[in-house]
Amino acid sequence: MKILTGNDLVTGDVTWWTGEGWSRHIEDAKDVGDQGDILAQVEEAARRVNTPYVIDAEATPEGPRPAHIKDRIRALGPTVRPDLTLKPADPNAGSWVI
Amino acid sequence: MYKYDEYDHSIVAARIDEFRDQVRRRLEGHMTEDQFKPLRLMNGLYLQLHAYMLRVAVPYGTMDSRQMRMLGRIARKYDRGYGHFTTRQNIQFNWIKLADTPEILEELATVEMHAIQTSGNCIRNISSDQFAGAAADEVTDPRPWAELLRQWSTFHPEFTYLPRKFKIAVIASDTDRAAMRLHDIGIQIVKNDAGELGGRIYVGGGMGRTPMIAPLIKDFVPFADFISYLEACLRVYNRYGRRDNIYKARIKILIHELGADKYREEVEAEFQAVKQLGIDPPQAEFDRIAAHFAPPAFETGLSDAIDRSDPNFAAWVDQNVSAHKAAGYAVVTVSLKPTGGIPGDASADQIDIMADLAERFSFNELRVTHAQNIVLPHVAKHDLFRVYQMLAHAGLAEANLDLISDIIACPGLDYCSLANARSIPVAQKIAQRFADLDRQRELGELKLKISGCINACGHHHAGHIGILGVDRKGTENFQLLFGGSGAEDVSLGKITGPGFSEDGIVDAIEKATNVYLAQRDRGERFVDTYRRIGMEPFKEAIYG
Numbered sequence: 001m002k003i004l005t006g007n008d009l010v011t012g013d014v015t016w017w018t019g020e021g022w023s024r025h026i027e028d029a030k031d032v033g034d035q036g037d038i039l040a041q042v043e044e045a046a047r048r049v050n051t052p053y054v055i056d057a058e059a060t061p062e063g064p065r066p067a068h069i070k071d072r073i074r075a076l077g078p079t080v081r082p083d084l085t086l087k088p089a090d091p092n093a094g095s096w097v098i
Numbered sequence: 099m100y101k102y103d104e105y106d107h108s109i110v111a112a113r114i115d116e117f118r119d120q121v122r123r124r125l126e127g128h129m130t131e132d133q134f135k136p137l138r139l140m141n142g143l144y145l146q147l148h149a150y151m152l153r154v155a156v157p158y159g160t161m162d163s164r165q166m167r168m169l170g171r172i173a174r175k176y177d178r179g180y181g182h183f184t185t186r187q188n189i190q191f192n193w194i195k196l197a198d199t200p201e202i203l204e205e206l207a208t209v210e211m212h213a214i215q216t217s218g219n220c221i222r223n224i225s226s227d228q229f230a231g232a233a234a235d236e237v238t239d240p241r242p243w244a245e246l247l248r249q250w251s252t253f254h255p256e257f258t259y260l261p262r263k264f265k266i267a268v269i270a271s272d273t274d275r276a277a278m279r280l281h282d283i284g285i286q287i288v289k290n291d292a293g294e295l296g297g298r299i300y301v302g303g304g305m306g307r308t309p310m311i312a313p314l315i316k317d318f319v320p321f322a323d324f325i326s327y328l329e330a331c332l333r334v335y336n337r338y339g340r341r342d343n344i345y346k347a348r349i350k351i352l353i354h355e356l357g358a359d360k361y362r363e364e365v366e367a368e369f370q371a372v373k374q375l376g377i378d379p380p381q382a383e384f385d386r387i388a389a390h391f392a393p394p395a396f397e398t399g400l401s402d403a404i405d406r407s408d409p410n411f412a413a414w415v416d417q418n419v420s421a422h423k424a425a426g427y428a429v430v431t432v433s434l435k436p437t438g439g440i441p442g443d444a445s446a447d448q449i450d451i452m453a454d455l456a457e458r459f460s461f462n463e464l465r466v467t468h469a470q471n472i473v474l475p476h477v478a479k480h481d482l483f484r485v486y487q488m489l490a491h492a493g494l495a496e497a498n499l500d501l502i503s504d505i506i507a508c509p510g511l512d513y514c515s516l517a518n519a520r521s522i523p524v525a526q527k528i529a530q531r532f533a534d535l536d537r538q539r540e541l542g543e544l545k546l547k548i549s550g551c552i553n554a555c556g557h558h559h560a561g562h563i564g565i566l567g568v569d570r571k572g573t574e575n576f577q578l579l580f581g582g583s584g585a586e587d588v589s590l591g592k593i594t595g596p597g598f599s600e601d602g603i604v605d606a607i608e609k610a611t612n613v614y615l616a617q618r619d620r621g622e623r624f625v626d627t628y629r630r631i632g633m634e635p636f637k638e639a640i641y642g
Contacts, residue, residue, distance in 0.1 A: 010125065011195050012149035047127050051145065068572055070511060073520075074147050078512040080440055080522045084178055084193075 001031040001059050004039055005071065006052030014074045015049060022049055025086065026075040027063035065096070072097045099162050099463065100245050100390040102210045109253065110207050113214065117141045118200035125197065140220075142213025143199055146515050150194040153216040154206060158226035158244040158268070159187030159466040163457040166464050168209045170449035176202050181449065183434060183442040185506060185555055186265070187225050187466040188216055192513055214252060219260045221251035221332075225267045227275045228467040231391060232429045232475040234421040237289050240270035242388040243297070243324075246379065249387075250325055257332050261339030262347040264332070265304070268297075277468060277560055277584030279303045279312045282349045283331060288318065296320040301331055301361065302353030305554035309590050310350040313358040315365065323369070325378050330368035334361065393424070394461035394476055400426025404479050411486050413535065414497040419482065422475075428482060430460075430474040431467065432489060433496040433504060437533045438526050441507040442470030451492045459485050468557075468584075469506050469545075471499070501538040502546055502611070503529040506557050510550030510567060511574070517550035519567025519574040520600075524548055527604045532611075541611055544624045545583070560584035562625040563610065564591040565603060576603040580610070580636060581628050589629075594637055609639045 003026075004017035015022040016029035017039060023029070032039055036054030043049045055071050057064040066072050077085030079094050087093040102110075117137070124134040138144075142153040154169065161169075169189055173181045176198050177191040184190055194202070206212055215223045224244045231239040247266060251257065257264070267276045270287040278284035284300040297319045303312030319327045338356070340346040353361045402425060406412035420429040432452060435441050444452070452472055456464045459481045465473035477485055489495040498504045505528060508514065510521030525548055532538055547561030551568075558564035564579035575597040582591030598606055611624070613636050618627045628636065 007145060007149070010197050012145060012193075014148055044131070047125075050131055069574065070147070070517075073511060077148060079520065080512050080526070 001057050001064060002033060002036050002054050003029040003057045003064050003066070004032045004036045004043075004052055004054055005029070005074070006040070006044070006049035009047050009050045012050075016075075017043070017052075026066070029057070029064045031059075062096075069097065099160065100157075100241075100387065106210070107207075110210075110212050110214070113141070113212070114200060114203045114207060117203065121196060121200055136218070138199075139217040140214075141199070141203065142216035143194070143196075144217065144515075146192065146509075146513055147511075148513065149192060150196055150199070151513070152191045152194045152199065152202060152213060153184070154189050154191070154211060154213050155216050155223040156188050156211075156466050157248050158224055158230070158241050159228050159468075160226075160230070160241060161464045161466070162462045163453040163464070165209045165211055166449055166453035166456065168206060168211060170446040170453065172202055172205065173446040173449060180443055180445045182440075182509065183444065183466050183470050183472070185468050185470060185508070185557055186216075186223060187228070187468055188223060189466070190509075192509075217263075218258075219263050220258050221247075221254065221260075221264045221266060224248050224251070225265070225276055225281075225468060227269045227271065228431075228465040228473045229275060229420065229429055229475065230270070230465075231393065232422050232424075232427075233271055233273075234423045235273055236271040236423070238270050238287055238295055239388075239391050240268045240287050241391050242384065243270075243285070243287055244268040245387050245390070246325070246384060247328070250328070257336065260332070260336055261341045262344070262349075264335075264349065272586060274584070274586040274588070275467075277557065277588075279588045280305055280309070280557075280560055280584055281312065283328065284312050290318050290320075294320060297324055297327075299327065299331070302350040302358070304348055304350045305557060305559045306348070307345055307552045307554075308348075308351065309554070309559040310354060311588050311590065312350070313353065315358060315362050321381065321384060322378055323373065326372045326375070327365070327369055329377060330365045330372045333368050333372065334364045338364075394463075396424040396427060396476070397478065398425075400478055400480065402426055402479055404482060408483070410490075410497070411483055413539075414486055414495055415482060417497040417501065417539075418499045424476075426479055428477055428479050430477045430482070430485060431499050432472040432474065432494050433498055434471050434494070435498055435504050435529065436493055436496050437503060437529045439529075440522050441505050441525050444472070448492050448494060451488065451494070455485055455488060469504065471504070497535060498538060500543045500545065501535075502532050502541055502544040502563075503538060504545075505529065506545075506547040506561070508549050508551075508556035510548075510556075514550060514555075516553055517567070518552075518569035519550050519576065521548040521550040521556055521565075521567060524565060524567070524576060524600055524603060527600065528607060531604050531608060541614070542623055544611075546607075547582075557584060558582070559590050560588075561591060562623070562628070563607060568597065570597070574600060576600065578603060578606055578610075578640070580633065581625060583625060587625075592633060594633065595641055606640045610636050613639045
């Protein structure tokens, strides 16, 4: 699957296109098919996202899992500071990245 | 400590006003990201993996307690309670909001700090010896020279859009604690036979994709010609530097292609023209700057004796305390490398504690080191035990300076958008493998440096042991290098062979240290043994 990601313009937070808007949680990301680039242009022009780009991801029961480790780290947070990730209470969250 | 004059205050204030307006225009949609990006970078604001990152300049690594406390305040109020001290003697905050940035810069300006020259193709923040003004082996304090260069280079209209970024280091002793010859320009302040101070100028060093050691370009440039000569060095680069290819745009490539002799000729010719412009400051101006760096009022008659009855304290003194030029005083290096910690990170509370210690025990001064530690430069020896106890209480008394766990590591793929692999977890695993301090001391001085990509922010080329993280078909892989040094015995590390997994690299390093222990001669450091016996015995142990 293809998913669309970027950073929030104001906060810099990593965000994911949900089909209707942007979410900080990759579980909400939806397949954009071949519409990613045009969506990115529209959303960036509307300042709802900064520097969006399309990535490959694998559809899993838990939600999309980016193909590249860089985007998996973006999705979770720094692996060396579990307390600062989006899943601070999940001791296994780091294994999803690796 | 240098204090801003009215010009410093006004240019920083004007820059903040300008940036506030730029941020407003960006948020209101009057600028695209492509238009805004170079403007935010000129103010130290990057967009990294998880958020905006603000890099704050610490000119030549020197701060006072008030400034350090401000960094703690920024960490607490605008970030997530910590900061990351960098290999350029600066600090980075990893979780900054764009809209907060003008306010942060305004707060920094109240303590004479800013984020100027921390990004972009300009002359970056000048770095220096973290022991400057305290080192027993310096011929003079290099910081007035560095401050002069800061004033010369800040917003220099001719050098704001160089072919690439430009880094200058200034030292004033034969011991190089600043990786001086791995800079675009490295300057050693020396005394000539007549007793005059001047600069020995090396040009064309650097790490990154194409590491090079800077060749000597001029053995002695007197103060009267100092700025003109450096202006000429930059002008030649600005004219001939490769703007067509980012990978060949640093001055090291120009000098490599021209040859040092030809570059020197070009600089000398340019210098003859520049000298006519009258841009060299008068001695009185240098003296005005230097007065800000006058030594503090050291007490006289202090004892050099240290009560070493506490063994942990004695170990810390042996490892983290260095000779001071004033009798009865010592230089303390506070390790930001606790076992399993993140190299260079300090919490807001730890930052405040170091500020307090500096105020109480070090004449209000602190330094950031390029090895991502903090220095208290002027501590009376009779205060060392109290300082140690307070550091220990704050988790800052690791006695590992220059040992294998005193690792330089870039933020790597955990934070950095340029990185290919994570540096910090590797550093943590190595530190944990060698957690036993007795074992570390047995290995002696061993400088281990890790970069998460070829840009080499973690100085892997200059490590006795270097590690470079690469992306191999989407998987992190780690190349191993031996034999580098950023010190006065400067050298570039050589790759051992095929790379390793994260766990494999830790095993390989352990095997290499075993080779060293088995083969070392008396008094040899790891790097000395490597230089004597070569790569083969190490390769046999690692790959055999």
